[in-house]
Amino acid sequence: MTSAETSTIGAARQAAAAGRTIVAFCCRECAYAAADASANARTPLPPTVRLVLLPCTGRVSPLHLLGALAEGADGVMVAGCLLGQCHYREGNFNAVDRVAFVQRLLKTVGVEPERCQMFTMSAGEPPKFVAAVREMDRVIGGLPPLERSPQAGAHAGTAPAAGARGAA
Amino acid sequence: MPLTDRGRKILERVPGGVLHSTTGVGCEIVRHEELCVGCGKCAANCPSGASKRSETFDVNQLLDAPAESRRGQLGGALRRLMKHAPDGPVEVPEHVTVYRTIAYDDDKCLGCGTCVRNCPVEAIDALPPAVTP
Numbered sequence: 585m586t587s588a589e590t591s592t593i594g595a596a597r598q599a600a601a602a603g604r605t606i607v608a609f610c611c612r613e614c615a616y617a618a619a620d621a622s623a624n625a626r627t628p629l630p631p632t633v634r635l636v637l638l639p640c641t642g643r644v645s646p647l648h649l650l651g652a653l654a655e656g657a658d659g660v661m662v663a664g665c666l667l668g669q670c671h672y673r674e675g676n677f678n679a680v681d682r683v684a685f686v687q688r689l690l691k692t693v694g695v696e697p698e699r700c701q702m703f704t705m706s707a708g709e710p711p712k713f714v715a716a717v718r719e720m721d722r723v724i725g726g727l728p729p730l731e732r733s734p735q736a737g738a739h740a741g742t743a744p745a746a747g748a749r750g751a752a
Numbered sequence: 753m754p755l756t757d758r759g760r761k762i763l764e765r766v767p768g769g770v771l772h773s774t775t776g777v778g779c780e781i782v783r784h785e786e787l788c789v790g791c792g793k794c795a796a797n798c799p800s801g802a803s804k805r806s807e808t809f810d811v812n813q814l815l816d817a818p819a820e821s822r823r824g825q826l827g828g829a830l831r832r833l834m835k836h837a838p839d840g841p842v843e844v845p846e847h848v849t850v851y852r853t854i855a856y857d858d859d860k861c862l863g864c865g866t867c868v869r870n871c872p873v874e875a876i877d878a879l880p881p882a883v884t885p
Contacts, residue, residue: 646851647826654829674847681845688842692811694835732832 603729604632606720607657609648611641613671614707615663622710629714630721632658641665641702642675649686649700654732659699659724663716666704676704698723699730756800756862778863779878783856786816787875789823790850794867794876802860803867810853811838823851 610616616637622629634657638644641664652660662683664676680702687697701723703716755763755771763769795803814827815838844852865878 646848647822647829650826650829650833654832678847681847684845685842685848685851689811689814689830690833692839692842693830693833693837695833730833731835733834735832 604659604721604724605657606630606633606659606661606717606724607636607652608633608717608720609636609638609641609644609660609662611664611676612637612639614665614669615641615703615705615713617707618663618705618710618713621707622714625710627710627714629717632721632724633717640670640672640675641679642670642672644679644682646682646686646689649683650689653690653695653699653730658727658730659701659720661700661716661720662702663713664702664704666706669706695730696727699727778861779865779868779881781856781861781863781865781867782877782879784875784877785810785813785853787818787821787873788813788854789821789873789875790852790854791872792849792852792854793870793872795854797866797870799864799866800860800862802857802862804855804857805849805852806855807844808841808853809844809851810841813853814851 608615608619610619616635619629619635641662644662649660649662662679664679665671667676667680670676683700683702686700690700691697701720703713703720705712705716763771790805792805795805798804811830814823814830817823817827819825819828841853863878863881868876868878
């Protein structure tokens with residue numbers, strides 16, 4: 585086990601102790617590459633964040649975002665390419681609108697819409713990725729813990745599979 | 753029962769054309785909004801433009817949807833998070849297509865049943881027209 589892996593596990597434990605989790609859905613072409621570069625440069629990320637690799641942020645559905653929140657995440661962020669630079673042409677435009685839709689859903693039922701946010705960056709901007717994660721961490725840290733009602737019905741375990749995977 | 757746009761144009765062309773009542777010709781359309789998946793096939797195929805995808809979404813459609821459906825899964829997640837009942841319909845961004853409420857204009861509906869045939873989840877029923885003696 586490399587020291588990087590050990591420190592990731594340690595960070596995850598710290599985050600669990602702190603009781604905050606942020607799930608970051610990252611585009612493979614830009615944000616994940618930026619995360620990779622920032623890790624290679626040994627830039628410390630907030631221990632609360634969990635990265636989920638997506639081929640494109642256009643893959644993200646409202647169910648991923650709400651499911652992650654319902655299953656234990658305190659915040660979700662979507663990190664994609666700069667607008668107009670999507671490798672699949674308009675995947676990140678779809679993601680922007682889905683994030684806006686989830687924010688409106690959250691707002692209408694009395695949950696802080698800041699818990700779901702979209703960030704854009706290019707693969708060559710690791711500092712921008714780190715800044716986005718720190719910004720998200722700061723926002724979530726300032727909010728009260730997310731309250732959830734107990735699971736109702738037998739279906740509730742199936743929906744947020746993506747979120748559960750992201751948190752693992 | 754109204755005419756289609758095409759029918760109205762033809763009626764204008766007919767010299768001395770008189771519209772006779774067509775009441776009771778079409779089926780009575782009954783919609784089950786909780787089963788709707790928002791595919792928009794009813795709106796795409798409606799000959800009279802009576803059903804349209806609206807720009808808003810009634811959040812209660814998520815909460816009432818069957819648990820195993822996609823909307824039901826989203827509703828289940830939302831139900832765990834919600835602090836109070838939804839404030840009302842939400843505005844839907846442009847690129848979100850399926851989470852939209854289908855708006856029906858009963859005044860325009862012909863009762864033809866095209867929406868019933870095109871609905872993939874049988875969320876619309878057509879009842880036979882009432883027979884008037």
